[in-house]
Amino acid sequence: MGDSLLQQQLDEVRALLQRARELFGPNPVAPPEVIPADGDR
Numbered sequence: 001m002g003d004s005l006l007q008q009q010l011d012e013v014r015a016l017l018q019r020a021r022e023l024f025g026p027n028p029v030a031p032p033e034v035i036p037a038d039g040d041r
Contacts, residue, residue, distance in 0.1 A: 020028075
């Protein structure tokens with residue numbers, strides 16, 4: 001039973017991701033140049 005619920009949620013996420021790619025393209029936001037360490041914030 002748990003597996004079918006996880007599969008349903010995975011299918012929903014995949015559908016939302018596909019829709020987002022249709023709307024915004026594959027890379028709507030450029031990744032950051034530098035990712036600061038937690039202490040550098």
